Amino acid sequence: MKIAIPVDEKSMESTVCQSFGRTPYYLFYDTEGGTSEFRDNSASASQGGAGIRAAQLIVDEKTDALLTPRCGENAAQVLRGAGVKIYKTINNSVRDNIEAFKEGKLNELKKIHPGFHNHRG
Amino acid sequence: MKIAVLSGKGGTGKTLVSVNLAAAAKDSMYVDCDVEEPNGHLFFKPEEVKSRQVAVEIPLVDGDKCTGCRVCVDFCNYNALAWIGGELKIFDEICHSCGGCIVLCPEKALKGKEKVVGQVQRGKSEGVTVFTGMLNPGVASGVPIIKELLKETGGKEQIFIDCPPGSACIVMETVAAADYCILVAEPTLFGVHNLSMVWELVKHMGKPCGVVLNKCLEEENPAEKFCAEKGIEIIGSIPFDSELGLLNSNALIAVRENAKYEKLFRDLLLRVTREVRP
Numbered sequence: 001m002k003i004a005i006p007v008d009e010k011s012m013e014s015t016v017c018q019s020f021g022r023t024p025y026y027l028f029y030d031t032e033g034g035t036s037e038f039r040d041n042s043a044s045a046s047q048g049g050a051g052i053r054a055a056q057l058i059v060d061e062k063t064d065a066l067l068t069p070r071c072g073e074n075a076a077q078v079l080r081g082a083g084v085k086i087y088k089t090i091n092n093s094v095r096d097n098i099e100a101f102k103e104g105k106l107n108e109l110k111k112i113h114p115g116f117h118n119h120r121g
Numbered sequence: 122m123k124i125a126v127l128s129g130k131g132g133t134g135k136t137l138v139s140v141n142l143a144a145a146a147k148d149s150m151y152v153d154c155d156v157e158e159p160n161g162h163l164f165f166k167p168e169e170v171k172s173r174q175v176a177v178e179i180p181l182v183d184g185d186k187c188t189g190c191r192v193c194v195d196f197c198n199y200n201a202l203a204w205i206g207g208e209l210k211i212f213d214e215i216c217h218s219c220g221g222c223i224v225l226c227p228e229k230a231l232k233g234k235e236k237v238v239g240q241v242q243r244g245k246s247e248g249v250t251v252f253t254g255m256l257n258p259g260v261a262s263g264v265p266i267i268k269e270l271l272k273e274t275g276g277k278e279q280i281f282i283d284c285p286p287g288s289a290c291i292v293m294e295t296v297a298a299a300d301y302c303i304l305v306a307e308p309t310l311f312g313v314h315n316l317s318m319v320w321e322l323v324k325h326m327g328k329p330c331g332v333v334l335n336k337c338l339e340e341e342n343p344a345e346k347f348c349a350e351k352g353i354e355i356i357g358s359i360p361f362d363s364e365l366g367l368l369n370s371n372a373l374i375a376v377r378e379n380a381k382y383e384k385l386f387r388d389l390l391l392r393v394t395r396e397v398r399p
Binding site: 043046047048049050052053055056059074077078081082083 | 194197198199200201203204205206208210212215261
């Protein structure tokens with residue numbers, strides 16, 4: 001199973017990024033092979049609609065599940081449309097979340113926020 | 122002459138200045154381009170109001186023609202389109218209706234459909250023609266409404282444009298149409314920071330401008346200091362007084378209620394006229 005996590009740095013020791021759409025990198029992790037790959041998020045500097053573009057990236061990578069602390073409405077529409085499951089991370093540690101996911105301990109992300117759309121204040 | 126009334130931030134007194142200048146000019150036009158929260162009409166209470174809807178064109182996909190080439194998805198700067206599960210998904214509320222995707226689609230699978238984004242209203246208040254733009258909630262950009270408003274700002278000698286706050290695209294649209302810009306400033310550091318941004322914008326666009334200091338107190342005024350440093354002309358000042366505040370918060374036009382304020386804004390109007398036509 002291929003999972004994706006927004007991360008602050010290109011390292012397995014990195015913290016989970018608090019923003020799904022504007023995270024600098026994604027970690028793609030294969031739970032069977034235990035292989036990992038870091039990719040730049042080309043959506044991070046978007047004028048608008050970063051969540052949509054980021055979700056497109058996740059979908060194009062044929063990801064099965066996304067592990068994230070938060071996710072906006074538009075991004076969620078894209079992800080769900082492509083059958084990507086969204087799980088809520090439990091803490092900031094990439095490793096902890098991968099382990100929890102493997103053990104089936106992560107819950108699906110229920111709270112989808114309406115998006116910030118430049119009104120972060 | 123078209124006078125744009127601007128300020129870097131909201132709440133400095135753009136509406137106070139533009140409404141009262143238009144009222145002082147008597148035979149004039151007031152154009153409310155603050156389409157996200159237009160409130161000039163609350164003061165003028167215009168009569169014989171006629172409204173008209175404003176629509177933009179957004180893309181509509183023909184699923185049979187779309188081959189999933191993603192030219193549109195890659196082109197869109199606002200990421201309003203996504204290709205998911207073999208279908209093109211269009212996010213209407215993200216689209217800025219530039220029409221680029223429709224032009225670029227090699228399969229001609231996209232065509233335009235109308236989306237109403239707001240309305241413009243025109244009415245009369247004594248000698249003032251009151252023209253108001255209103256953006257519907259949830260719509261991304263008020264620019265199409267401002268374009269519609271500015272298209273019709275003819276027929277009067279003196280036109281006052283109440284601009285949106287800030288210095289983004291929507292403000293640039295209104296500045297572009299103006300002969301002269303009045304920058305309303307309040308005596309706070311935050312106010313000066315935003316005044317500086319809007320002044321940079323006006324300067325960049327090559328428009329002549331002057332500052333009106335609002336809410337003036339006896340103490341030192343950071344906005345005044347900023348103007349002195351940058352060599353910006355101060356064309357008027359309005360005191361921070363409770364009488365004016367009370368009139369304004371009761372949605373009354375100070376110029377029409379009190380001779381003292383009529384003189385203040387008539388003097389400002391004369392000064393502005395001299396600046397525009399020396």
